[in-house]
Amino acid sequence: MRRRIKIPAFIVRLGENAKYAIDDAGDFVKQKIARSKPARVVEVERGDRKAGIRYMRRGRSYYNKKIYARAHRNFRKAVRADESYGLAHYYLGLACYKMDLPDAARKNWLRATEVEPGSEAAEKAQAKLENPTLSRLNPIKGTPDESEE
Numbered sequence: 001m002r003r004r005i006k007i008p009a010f011i012v013r014l015g016e017n018a019k020y021a022i023d024d025a026g027d028f029v030k031q032k033i034a035r036s037k038p039a040r041v042v043e044v045e046r047g048d049r050k051a052g053i054r055y056m057r058r059g060r061s062y063y064n065k066k067i068y069a070r071a072h073r074n075f076r077k078a079v080r081a082d083e084s085y086g087l088a089h090y091y092l093g094l095a096c097y098k099m100d101l102p103d104a105a106r107k108n109w110l111r112a113t114e115v116e117p118g119s120e121a122a123e124k125a126q127a128k129l130e131n132p133t134l135s136r137l138n139p140i141k142g143t144p145d146e147s148e149e
Helices: 018-035 049-064 068-081 086-098 102-115 120-129
Strands: none
Touching: 049 068, 049 086, 068 086, 086 102, 086 120, 102 120
16 A cells, blocks of 8 residues: 655755765654554445445446546445446446446446346446447457458
8 A cells, every 4th residue: 555645855855965865764754654544444245235335326426527437446346345236337337438448348237237137227238238339349359340340
């Protein structure tokens, strides 16, 4: 895990006494690390629908703000929390598509139709899969099929 530490001005102004400045910087970093709080580790159990819903809400918030990388991260966490959450797979597919990852989007939409068949999320995912823009993509490689050329 990386920690952000403000670099003091004396490190930036390295001059003749560079060796001493570097030694001082090392001491400074050691002190900062010693005083810092340990990172919080949150364990999420598999099949935890409440955690999945929580991550989905965050992800949808980021998705609506067009912050797709953070949305993608939260949708992935929602899928990890509950593999059978079709809506999470659907939105993960949307985020992948927005991040120009059409093959990953396709896999997630397929997964949404598998885990909750007949649900609203599965219907939406099926509509995305039948979209003519996406149907040209090879589901494995993400490249156009030679047969259509």
